[in-house]
Amino acid sequence: MSKNQQIQQRKDAAIARGMGNLYSAFVTKAKNAELWDAEGNRYIDFGTGIAVCNTGHSHPKIVAAVQKQVKNFSHTCFMVNPYEQGVELAEKLNALMPGDTPKKSIFVSTGAEAVENAVKIARAHTGRRGTIAFTGGFHGRTSLTMALTGKTAPYKHLFGPFPGDIYHAPFPMAIHGVSVEDSIHGIQTIFKTAIEARDVAAIIIEPVQGEGGFYAAPVELLQYLRELCDKEGIVLIIDEVQSGFGRTGTFFNSERAGIEADIMTMAKGIAGGYPLSAVVGKADIMDAPLPGGLGGTYGGSPVACAAALAVLDVIEEEKLVQRANEIGAQFEQRIQAVAKTYPSIVSDIRIHGAMIAMELVHDGDAHKPNTELTQKIIAGAQEAGLILLSCGYYANVIRFLPALTITDELIAEGFDKFDSMLAKLLG
Numbered sequence: 001m002s003k004n005q006q007i008q009q010r011k012d013a014a015i016a017r018g019m020g021n022l023y024s025a026f027v028t029k030a031k032n033a034e035l036w037d038a039e040g041n042r043y044i045d046f047g048t049g050i051a052v053c054n055t056g057h058s059h060p061k062i063v064a065a066v067q068k069q070v071k072n073f074s075h076t077c078f079m080v081n082p083y084e085q086g087v088e089l090a091e092k093l094n095a096l097m098p099g100d101t102p103k104k105s106i107f108v109s110t111g112a113e114a115v116e117n118a119v120k121i122a123r124a125h126t127g128r129r130g131t132i133a134f135t136g137g138f139h140g141r142t143s144l145t146m147a148l149t150g151k152t153a154p155y156k157h158l159f160g161p162f163p164g165d166i167y168h169a170p171f172p173m174a175i176h177g178v179s180v181e182d183s184i185h186g187i188q189t190i191f192k193t194a195i196e197a198r199d200v201a202a203i204i205i206e207p208v209q210g211e212g213g214f215y216a217a218p219v220e221l222l223q224y225l226r227e228l229c230d231k232e233g234i235v236l237i238i239d240e241v242q243s244g245f246g247r248t249g250t251f252f253n254s255e256r257a258g259i260e261a262d263i264m265t266m267a268k269g270i271a272g273g274y275p276l277s278a279v280v281g282k283a284d285i286m287d288a289p290l291p292g293g294l295g296g297t298y299g300g301s302p303v304a305c306a307a308a309l310a311v312l313d314v315i316e317e318e319k320l321v322q323r324a325n326e327i328g329a330q331f332e333q334r335i336q337a338v339a340k341t342y343p344s345i346v347s348d349i350r351i352h353g354a355m356i357a358m359e360l361v362h363d364g365d366a367h368k369p370n371t372e373l374t375q376k377i378i379a380g381a382q383e384a385g386l387i388l389l390s391c392g393y394y395a396n397v398i399r400f401l402p403a404l405t406i407t408d409e410l411i412a413e414g415f416d417k418f419d420s421m422l423a424k425l426l427g
Helices: 003-013 061-072 085-095 113-126 143-148 180-194 219-232 253-257 302-317 320-341 371-384 408-426
Strands: 027-031 033-038 042-047 103-108 130-134 168-169 199-206 235-239 263-266 277-284 345-350 356-361 365-369 390-392 397-400
Touching: 003 408, 027 408, 042 408, 061 302, 085 103, 085 277, 085 302, 103 113, 113 199, 113 235, 113 263, 113 277, 130 180, 168 180, 180 219, 199 219, 219 235, 219 253, 302 320, 320 345, 320 356, 320 365, 345 365, 356 371, 371 390, 371 397, 371 408
Parallel strands: 130 168, 130 199, 199 235, 235 263
Antiparallel strands: 027 033, 033 042, 103 277, 263 277, 345 356, 356 365, 356 397, 390 397
């Protein structure tokens, strides 16, 4: 039995099955866009811990910042004895969030916590109860964020009942026949049949859906939501947990729509792998909860704040926002070649900087998801020396989330491995 298999057996015996693992490659070392497992096998990482390590694994500047902070102190609780690193990070995130309105921030530890607190803030500000989300959206695994999430298995199955006053409108997906007009009609139908606009506290949307399949919200929809929320006094929450920090070729993806969110949630790429998330929003809205109504024991960890400050420096110094678009162009060229070679299995390619998706189908039909092939590709990736992820309603989308620091050579090598694996699977 291999070392990886031995550890997998121990993991299965010690950790609940609900916290499954995609690969039985137990990592012992990681550097930039490469991983090594317990047996010394090397992998090219096209997943980056689900868009967390935008700045690559173990970036020297982030490692140095963390080491320096740990030598000083690792925890005091920001709500007891705060520290300048948290204040400085808040100042920088307030300035980075699009829009001229004065901003304020809070820090928590996970994307789900950020979303949950964003909804709490919206309710406190408006005095209203309802929240509208979108089908296919993913916002977390807590009770409230599961209710917001617009995908059942595995996130909602077995876990109900969920909190009330949560409603879902259809998310536009052109290749599946869902238009912006359908989304707008869905929202208006909610207002007419389920909850009046004056009782809605917030509308929350991912500008690019993560688990939903990397479908981007059309600019037209984002601008409509901004106008609607202004008209009805609703708080517009933009969930940039997966799409933020340069991932899509702008610092935040919603910049492309030219709108200012009321509240924005941030996590994943914020701190280079250290647990940190943020809720950033218009100051008057953020100040609605009373002192003590927000926060948490570990929220705004000084170590994670030090890492996040280093992440912001790396993104700027290494021009990683621009690099995301260069990476996307290289992946597009390689994926288009796959589509040309196997036209019957690829229905759509979605490139948003370095947030990249290839949707797999049967017979070239977008309405015939090829979940089986997707599962085979994910399963075969470990043997090929790759880390890949899937997503989508039917888990038929291969998603590529390379580090923004990945080299051109590693992209080429990784896709050579992908092509060889695909040729083997398809004969």
